[in-house]
Amino acid sequence: MSAPDTTVETATDEAVRRREDSAVLRIGEDDGERLEAEAGTSDTSMVMNMGPQHPSTHGVLRLMLEMEGETVMRSKPVIGYLHTGMEKTAETLTYLQGPTNVTRMDYASPLFSELAFSMATEALLGLELPPRATWIRMLMCELNRISSHLLFQATNGMDIGAVSMMIYGWREREEALRLLETITGLRMNHNYIRPGGVAADLPDGWRDEVLTLIDTLPARLNEFDTLLTGQPIYRERLQGVGVINTAECLALGVTGPILRSTGYVWDLRRDMPYLAYDQVEFDVVVGTYGDCFDRYAIRLNEIRESIRILAQILDQMPSGDYRVQDKKVTPPPRARIDESMEALIHHFKIFTEGFKVPAGEVYAAVESPRGELGCYMVSDGSAVPYRMHIRGPSFVNLQTLPHLMQGGMVADAVAIISSVDPIMGEVDR
Amino acid sequence: MKLPLLGDPEAILDRGLEGVDHNFVTGKLEELVKWSRARSCWPATFGLACCAIEMMATGGAHYDLARYGMEVFRASPRQADLMIVAGRVSQKMAPILRRIYDQMMEPKWVISMGVCASSGGMFNNYAIVQGVDQIVPVDVYAPGCPPGPETLMHAILTLHEKITSGELTQRREETGAGANLSVSQQDGQTSTGVVIRT
Amino acid sequence: MSDSVLHVPREELIETVSGLRDDGYVSVLDVTAVDYLEHPGRTDLPPETTPERFELVVTLISHAAPGRVRLRVQVPADDPTVPTLFDLYPGTEALEREVADMFGIVFEGHPDPTRILMPPDWEGHPLRKDFAVGRIPVQFKATR
The missing domain is CATH 3.40.50.12280 (Rossmann fold)
Structure with missing residues (x-):
């Protein structure tokens, strides 16, 4: 492991260049439709709207493209079509109800939002987690990373035209989801990681099930390699498409696989470890060219690294409690509720009124499959957050789209959107 | 709409299309339209x-x-x-x-x-x-x-x-x-x- | 692993951020704001800082010596303007648009000062504390 290379151009040069290049189309949302209607009046360029209801825009992303023939000159992503007001709703939910809200942001990797929220709350409370809770969280997050990257493989293949890839990606994802369902009770939106630990201990037989999964997956990933990695058409569609460099990424605040695809080694799990990532061994996967193919390969190989981490978690999983034993934040055990009136009242109060969190403000961040997912939280000493803000990696990463697309063909735009892997729930929140 | 039985079910399972007694179905047009709407x-x-x-x-x-x-x-x-x-x-x-x-x-x-x-x-x-x-x-x-x-x-x-x-x-x-x-x-x-x- | 916090007057924001950039803070991770209208009492501000209604929160990250720094800028309600960081870090563009949309804070010099999440004809700024959640009463038909 080497120290990250930070010798890059300064951001100012980048800003100047960006303005000169002006990859971003700066027109209003309504102008987009008007200009599209007027298309044909100008013989050099035309403005075209793509989305928000479009099969390859991953939900409800809308793009305004200024094109010359088939070539994309400038573009602008238009978002907000899935704005859910989650940050406002968070101000009415207690800290125990909070994870139900944030888990619906990044619905492909819900456990990471829960983790960031819980870590922020615990930092305000000053809680120290029992080791088993920490390791269960790691186990779940890596499982979730696998299912999220498998989803990417499926949709990326489909967007590019390798439709059978969707069938393969989904086949594997179902295996991971079934395991998540066994442990958390739900396939998605788990609300499993909560302030103070996790919702329940691992069920009997979890070890065998995880073992079966990590025994099965590598062979299936090799199938992906056969299907995609070496395939000339696939390489042709992705290599050299949507190129970005490290300086641009850093200036734009980009994190995750897009930043790593430029060859820059930066992964919060390694560089600013949280949970127990400093006690497991894994490699940070980086690319070389910063193109769509690198981003595909990084995500595929990150699944392999997650499997490596999972094997180590199986060996090192400590015994003990799965949540912190602090009367203030932990409800009493189920058995006690039947015999003790006080326990029943205690249980009721925790779930209706919640617990008070000391005033303060904090920022906690985790490495989600899409990059740095941060949670900024302000408490005023009551039982609900005064302000809760999630820094969604997809939201920031989306700013690369105009740069990646400039000068490319419309067909490449589809591949590029897919390789940025935005989850619109997290973009719009 | 319940479609008329095309033949002996076991024969169809064994021999596929060959097991079908007759190769046309009678029914009201309206029923057939509804049936095909539901199935595609x-x-x-x-x-x-x-x-x-x-x-x-x-x-x-x-x-x-x-x-x-x-x-x-x-x-x-x-x-x-x-x-x-x-x-x-x-x-x-x-x-x-x-x-x-x-x-x-x-x-x-x-x-x-x-x-x-x-x-x-x-x-x-x-x-x-x-x-x-x-x-x-x-x-x-x-x-x-x-x-x-x-x-x-x-x-x-x-x-x-x-x-x-x-x-x-x-x-x-x-x-x-x-x-x-x-x-x-x-x-x-x-x-x-x-x-x-x- | 706690982040360092700096309280910066609005006038010195650009200067501070460019200083931090020269010190190796390579990215702006997050720009957000808080509306302290209903906060019962703020105790975490240094004595020389006057509390205002809005607070702009900018988070930067350094990779060489891994660490984050958080800048907290007080923004008065009667003049909610802040200079844009776009020229220093172009990545703040969308984040600042979100703050402008949600809190009505104006970023001077921003290249694209339009709404980002809400429809262009929307009135009000949803994350301000005096903006109602918009909750409608739930009817339970079965119990009627």
Whole structure:
């Protein structure tokens, strides 16, 4: 492991260049439709709207493209079509109800939002987690990373035209989801990681099930390699498409696989470890060219690294409690509720009124499959957050789209959107 | 409509098409139209949020929506019969949703997938339309957050049944409203835990 | 692993951020704001800082010596303007648009000062504390 290379151009040069290049189309949302209607009046360029209801825009992303023939000159992503007001709703939910809200942001990797929220709350409370809770969280997050990257493989293949890839990606994802369902009770939106630990201990037989999964997956990933990695058409569609460099990424605040695809080694799990990532061994996967193919390969190989981490978690999983034993934040055990009136009242109060969190403000961040997912939280000493803000990696990463697309063909735009892997729930929140 | 038996079922299983006694079916044209409508009900891709992922999972290998003649998710609303509103509908998305619904050809049906589309769900706030039935008529509501593939398929099969019986098209002609059927949630009923076949 | 916090007057924001950039803070991770209208009492501000209604929160990250720094800028309600960081870090563009949309804070010199999440004709700024959640009463039909 080497120290990250930070010798890059300064951001100012980048800003100047960006303005000169002006990859971003700066027109209003309504102008987009008007200009599209007027298309044909100008013989050099035309403005075209793509989305928000479009099969390859991953939900409800809308793009305004200024094109010359088939070539994309400038573009602008238009978002907000899935704005859910989650940050406002968070101000009415207690800290125990909070994870139900944030888990619906990044619905492909819900456990990471829960983790960031819980870590922020615990930092305000000053809680120290029992080791088993920490390791269960790691186990779940890596499982979730696998299912999220498998989803990417499926949709990326489909967007590019390798439709059978969707069938393969989904086949594997179902295996991971079934395991998540066994442990958390739900396939998605788990609300499993909560302030103070996790919702329940691992069920009997979890070890065998995880073992079966990590025994099965590598062979299936090799199938992906056969299907995609070496395939000339696939390489042709992705290599050299949507190129970005490290300086641009850093200036734009980009994190995750897009930043790593430029060859820059930066992964919060390694560089600013949280949970127990400093006690497991894994490699940070980086690319070389910063193109769509690198981003595909990084995500595929990150699944392999997650499997490596999972094997180590199986060996090192400590015994003990799965949540912190602090009367203030932990409800009493189920058995006690039947015999003790006080326990029943205690249980009721925790779930209706919640617990008070000391005033303060904090920022906690985790490495989600899409990059740095941060949670900024302000408490005023009551039982609900005064302000809760999630820094969604997809939201920031989306700013690369105009740069990646400039000068490319419309067909490449589809591949590029897919390789940025935005989850619109997290973009719009 | 119950299709007439084409021959001895065992003979068909053994010998395939050769086992069919006669190679034509008699029936009322109206019944045949309803039957074929139900069995090639093409959904429009209208994935919005979390539910869209489950909708795609339903189309994936494991749950295999192709069994019901529905694997073709049409990108163009003009080629679709069924709109599955999968996810929360924001105030900004609502007019677009209505426009896409208007572009679909009659007869058309709407499934409201998940609690957010049905009632706003847990997001009772300024940004979310509290129920997509304020914008388009809904035929079947599928509960769950998100509804699993089993629930979605249950909703789809309920819809098919109503289309085949002709109940749905008739009612729509009279009032223009949706059928407002609710189905029960069907997921999480596997008792086997994790099954992985190598 | 706690982040360092700096309280910066609005006039010195650009200067501070460019200083931090020269010190190896390579990215702006996050720009957000808080509306302290209903906060019962703020005790975490240094004595020389006057509390105002809005607070702009900018988070930067350094990779060479891994660490984050958080800048807290007080923004008065009667003049909610802040200079844009776009010229220093172009990645703040969308984040600042979000703050402008949600809180009504104006970023001077921003290249694209339009709404980002809400429809262009929307009135009000949803994350301000005096903006109602918009909750409608839930009817339980079965119990009627």
